[in-house]
Amino acid sequence: MKRMPRLSAPAAALAALAFSSLASAQGQPPLKVGLMLPYTGTYAALGNMIESGFKLYVQEQGGKLSGREIQYFKVDDESDPSKATDNVNKLIRRDNVDVLVGTVHSGVALAMAKAAKESNTLLIVPNAGADAITGAMCAPNIFRTSFSNWQPGYATGVVAAQKGYKRAMTITWNYAAGNETVKGFTEAFEKGGGKVIKDLTLPFPNVEFQALLTEIAAQKPDVVFAFFAGGGAVKFVKDYDAAGLRKTIPLYGSGFLTDGTLEAQGASAQGLPTTLHYADNLETPRNEAFRKNFALTYKANADVYAVQGYDAAQLLGAGLMAVKGDFKQRDQMLYAMGKTVIGSPRGKFAMSAAHNPVQDFYLREAKGVNNEYRSVAVKQLADPAKGCKLQ
Numbered sequence: 255m256k257r258m259p260r261l262s263a264p265a266a267a268l269a270a271l272a273f274s275s276l277a278s279a280q281g282q283p284p285l286k287v288g289l290m291l292p293y294t295g296t297y298a299a300l301g302n303m304i305e306s307g308f309k310l311y312v313q314e315q316g317g318k319l320s321g322r323e324i325q326y327f328k329v330d331d332e333s334d335p336s337k338a339t340d341n342v343n344k345l346i347r348r349d350n351v352d353v354l355v356g357t358v359h360s361g362v363a364l365a366m367a368k369a370a371k372e373s374n375t376l377l378i379v380p381n382a383g384a385d386a387i388t389g390a391m392c393a394p395n396i397f398r399t400s401f402s403n404w405q406p407g408y409a410t411g412v413v414a415a416q417k418g419y420k421r422a423m424t425i426t427w428n429y430a431a432g433n434e435t436v437k438g439f440t441e442a443f444e445k446g447g448g449k450v451i452k453d454l455t456l457p458f459p460n461v462e463f464q465a466l467l468t469e470i471a472a473q474k475p476d477v478v479f480a481f482f483a484g485g486g487a488v489k490f491v492k493d494y495d496a497a498g499l500r501k502t503i504p505l506y507g508s509g510f511l512t513d514g515t516l517e518a519q520g521a522s523a524q525g526l527p528t529t530l531h532y533a534d535n536l537e538t539p540r541n542e543a544f545r546k547n548f549a550l551t552y553k554a555n556a557d558v559y560a561v562q563g564y565d566a567a568q569l570l571g572a573g574l575m576a577v578k579g580d581f582k583q584r585d586q587m588l589y590a591m592g593k594t595v596i597g598s599p600r601g602k603f604a605m606s607a608a609h610n611p612v613q614d615f616y617l618r619e620a621k622g623v624n625n626e627y628r629s630v631a632v633k634q635l636a637d638p639a640k641g642c643k644l645q
Contacts, residue, residue, distance in 0.1 A: 284325035285574075285581060288345035290356035290366060293330040296459045296484045297358045299514055300559045301330075304380045306552050307563030308355060311571065314547065319571045320579035327351055331362050333459075338365030346373050352581055353378065355566055358559075360384035360403065360430035367391050376588070380566040381559060384430045388610035390641030394588050397609040399565040399596070401531055402637035403431050406508040407438025409615035409631045410479060410529040414439075414506055415446020419476040422448055425466055425490075426481040428455035435481040435508050443479075451475060461489045467497045478503055483510035488518040495522035509618060509625065514557040516623045526620040531611070532558040532600040533618045533627035544599040555623065556599075565598050572596070608639035 289308070291301035305328075312324055327349040329341050338361070345351045346369060354370055354377045357363050363382030368391070370377035377396045379387055383403035387396065414422060422443055426432030432455065440450045452473060454466045470478060478499075482490045487510065494505055500522075509530025516523050534545075534555070544564065548556040569591055576590030577583040595604050596611075603613040615632045618625040639645060 282322060282579065282581075284323040285319070285353065286325050286327060286349065286351040287353045287355060287570075288327045288329070288349060288351035290329045290331050290342055290345060290354060290362075292333045292358050293328070295333050296486055297333050298484075300358045300381065300484055303514065303557055303559035304355075304358070304563035304566075306548070306554075307556070307560035307565075308380070308567045309563075310548055310551055310560075311564045311567035313551070315571065319567070320574035320577075322574060322579045322581070331357050331359070333359040333362060335359070335361035335365060338362040339369060342366050342369045346375055352376065353570060355380060355563075357382055360434075363387060364391070364430070367393075367396055370396055376584075378566045378569060380562045382431070383434065385434050385637070385640070388606070388608040388637060388642060389639050392608045392639065392642035392644050394592075394644065395584075397569060397591060397605065399569055399611065400562045401613075402610050402639075403434035404438035404441075404637055405613075405635055406510070406530055406615065407435035407440075407479075407481070408442045409438075409635060410506055410508060411439040411442025411444075411448075412446060413527070413529055413617055413631050414477050414479065415443050415448050417477075419443075419504075420448050421475045422450045422477045422479055423452045423454060423470055423473060423475040424450060424479045424481075425454040425463075425470070427458035427460070427486065429458045431483075432458075432481045436479070439479045439508075448476075459486055461486050463490055463493045464497075467493060467499060470499060470503065471497065475503060478505050480505060480507045480511055482507075483513075484515070487511050487515045491515070491519045491526070492522045509558065512618075512620045512625055514559060516620055516625070519620075523620045524622075527628075528618050528620070528625060529615055529631045530558060530618060530625070531603075531613045531615050532561050533616045534624040535626050536599070536601065536616075537627075538599075538601065540597055541599040558600075561599050565596055565600075568596050568598070569594065606636050606639060607645040608637070608642040609644070610637045610639060612636040 379398040509528040572594040573587040573591040603611040
């Protein structure tokens with residue numbers, strides 16, 4: 255009989271440790287992940303993309319993270335802040351989830367963050383950019399894998415000022431995401447020598463834009479900055495074009511104006527410049543592999559929402575790896591999550607002290623059904639995280 259080679263003492267010890275940690279993880283119950291996302295309404299497509307991205311990463315790891323099986327619990331938040339507290343408590347109290355993942359709407363996410371702080375539940379935000387989540391409401395158990403609202407607005411303001419525009423108008427829904435994104439744009443645009451002459455808003459999710467488009471036509475600014483997403487973005491871009499404004503007043507947007515919406519916007523969106531932390535055609539092995547795998551799995555093209563969901567799972571995986579799947583070692587796990595560098599399809603990013611990504615923002619141009627990379631608008635942009643005491 256052929257003898258197996260004898261391991262050295264250190265190698266044997268490492269093998270035993272690896273086996274024991276794997277056995278320990280395998281002996282534990284599934285990790286309960288609560289997905290609180292919009293599955294109906296304006297943001298339904300966004301919620302589905304986030305879930306798909308998250309599950310793709312888990313699937314790539316063999317369906318487990320550090321040996322822990324994942325059990326999913328889902329709640330449709332309907333993008334309704336008035337229902338948010340009841341909805342998140344279904345996951346925390348009824349389902350006893352270990353991890354919350356959500357959401358898209360900033361108003362809903364603020365309620366999730368409050369509940370997560372009060373219950374000390376780990377929350378990973380895969381989209382909603384409400385500045386307070388990693389600002390005044392920051393906490394050791396709250397992380398974001400997307401952006402703060404300030405970031406894409408600020409990056410677009412930098413680009414518009416560099417283009418030499420002097421007079422701008424902004425238009426958005428009157429809620430946290432819109433107002434904070436516009437604030438970021440205004441800060442950078444005016445720092446660069448421009449002036450925002452008027453901010454236009456309408457209630458979320460109202461899409462009756464005509465009166466506001468008439469006002470833009472009358473004021474004749476050099477440039478318009480818009481923040482809309484999902485179904486509202488589709489209608490706004492089409493209405494702006496139909497009003498004849500694209501021929502005379504350049505339209506710029508946070509990347510959500512055209513992300514996941516280009517096919518529906520059709521010719522009206524072609525050539526639109528936007529700024530975001532992801533571009534469809536980033537020519538990196540990481541992005542190309544991600545997009546290929548996503549397309550094969552879901553028969554659809556990945557977008558920024560899919561990337562953010564994917565990275566939420568990556569971040570959770572990094573924390574679990576640091577504690578060998580033992581979720582009870584929460585302090586060590588959270589520390590590791592804060593210190594990890596994520597190899598994202600968007601490019602590598604680290605967490606700020608407030609647990610918000612420090613990341614490149616790209617100038618993109620809508621071409622066909624892709625938002626194509628044109629240049630780096632701002633390198634490694636960090637949110638100021640005003641009011642966060644973790645810093």
